[in-house]
Amino acid sequence: MKLAYYPGCVSQSTGKEMDASTRAVCSALGIELLELEDWNCCGATHVSNELVATGLAARNMAQTNLSIMTSCSICYSNLRAAAQRLEEPEVREKVNAVLDKKYSGAKIRHALDVILEALTEDDERIVVPLKELKVAPYYGCLLTRPAGQYSPQFPSILEELIRRLQAEPVDFRLKTACCGGPIFMPQEKAAEDIAFRILSEAKKAGSQVIVTVCPLCHLMLDAKQKVLEQKHGEKIGIPVLYVTQLAGIALGLGPEELGLLMNSVSPMAMMERAYERITEET
Amino acid sequence: MTGDEQFKHEVLKLAGQEVLTCIQCGTCSASCPTANLMNPSIRKLIKLCLEGKKEEALHNETLWLCTSCLLCTVRCPRGIRPKAVVSALKDIAEREGQRGKDAAYEKFFLKQISDYGRIAELPLTGQFLLVFPQGVVQSMQMGLELVTKGKIGLETEKIKGRDEVKRIIEELRKA
Numbered sequence: 001m002k003l004a005y006y007p008g009c010v011s012q013s014t015g016k017e018m019d020a021s022t023r024a025v026c027s028a029l030g031i032e033l034l035e036l037e038d039w040n041c042c043g044a045t046h047v048s049n050e051l052v053a054t055g056l057a058a059r060n061m062a063q064t065n066l067s068i069m070t071s072c073s074i075c076y077s078n079l080r081a082a083a084q085r086l087e088e089p090e091v092r093e094k095v096n097a098v099l100d101k102k103y104s105g106a107k108i109r110h111a112l113d114v115i116l117e118a119l120t121e122d123d124e125r126i127v128v129p130l131k132e133l134k135v136a137p138y139y140g141c142l143l144t145r146p147a148g149q150y151s152p153q154f155p156s157i158l159e160e161l162i163r164r165l166q167a168e169p170v171d172f173r174l175k176t177a178c179c180g181g182p183i184f185m186p187q188e189k190a191a192e193d194i195a196f197r198i199l200s201e202a203k204k205a206g207s208q209v210i211v212t213v214c215p216l217c218h219l220m221l222d223a224k225q226k227v228l229e230q231k232h233g234e235k236i237g238i239p240v241l242y243v244t245q246l247a248g249i250a251l252g253l254g255p256e257e258l259g260l261l262m263n264s265v266s267p268m269a270m271m272e273r274a275y276e277r278i279t280e281e282t
Numbered sequence: 283m284t285g286d287e288q289f290k291h292e293v294l295k296l297a298g299q300e301v302l303t304c305i306q307c308g309t310c311s312a313s314c315p316t317a318n319l320m321n322p323s324i325r326k327l328i329k330l331c332l333e334g335k336k337e338e339a340l341h342n343e344t345l346w347l348c349t350s351c352l353l354c355t356v357r358c359p360r361g362i363r364p365k366a367v368v369s370a371l372k373d374i375a376e377r378e379g380q381r382g383k384d385a386a387y388e389k390f391f392l393k394q395i396s397d398y399g400r401i402a403e404l405p406l407t408g409q410f411l412l413v414f415p416q417g418v419v420q421s422m423q424m425g426l427e428l429v430t431k432g433k434i435g436l437e438t439e440k441i442k443g444r445d446e447v448k449r450i451i452e453e454l455r456k457a
Binding site for chain 1: 346351353355356357363366369372373383387388394395401402403404407414423427433434439441442446447449451454
């Protein structure tokens, strides 16, 4: 299978491990990724004018005829919402008037969905089954909202993938709650309180790892975890993995390829435990 | 058209005519993750727009507390997009030159896309700290963590299609 790949701006900075693990997992699953030509920022959650946001997304989508895959839920949500708006002839006309390459339709997919589709039940390529690993499926907001293909309040695709990797999804009641990320710079306290509540709930639910599908959720829960622990006087100590990193571990890929050394809360002990289990079994 | 009517007209144009059908049920406010910090609430903000109360609708912290989580939008029983109302107000506020740290952050964000085509966190944060030095402690903590992990991009990559991106931003904002 061949897909166009939209890495998004964070792939060059705070989400380097998201990008590395996406490429590694797709390669292991025989999915060929062609990076979108000269891609631009999707506007994230900070471009207030919808027509401008639609135009920025359209420029990216007009670069290819292939389905476009991204690992970032913000990019995914923006591209999908734009594709929906571009179905209105008036919007398409206005946008195409300013584009070099004209937009004529696009199919947008999240890496989560691509990986799940590529893996069969009891797939032989899962050489490190994650048995007994308790995983909190954290969707956040934008994978499912506003124009996603999953239920915006009760999605289950992440649990499905976790089970396919033979791990156990925990019942996580804040799984579609917001992480506070988009306002963490100008509204620090509000954002941090929200993020801490999510970590604290994940801990109560007995999670050994939290899995995310969005680089901003990852930043709030992983890179900020230590600061949040200090501010709230409570130890969390739960590794937060991108869904591509979790899948990569189960596929037997190494820490370097998956960017695991870039995670703030180290997932190495959890990974070693998974390897110990398979040696015990054999 | 009076100034109040013009403002209401502008919000409806940007956020959708369905805003007129709001029944003030408060589902949006009840769904909002930062509702406890908002004054006016998101429900009240929509009411202010419909009443054409421009000053009150534009000058408040509510706009900047929205996390864009879109729960209000998927839950509204009238099919209104409350987050789009917030975006419309931000767009108007930015165009009218509203100052303050939150408006500044959005402005720098768009400027960076316009100049480079992509976002790099370091220059964005630097610019922001010039207008909001109080943010320096949190940024240093975060920066240190990210530098240690090799996750700060020092250079802003410029894309080839910068002129096109600039045109998209400038022309579509006027359309």
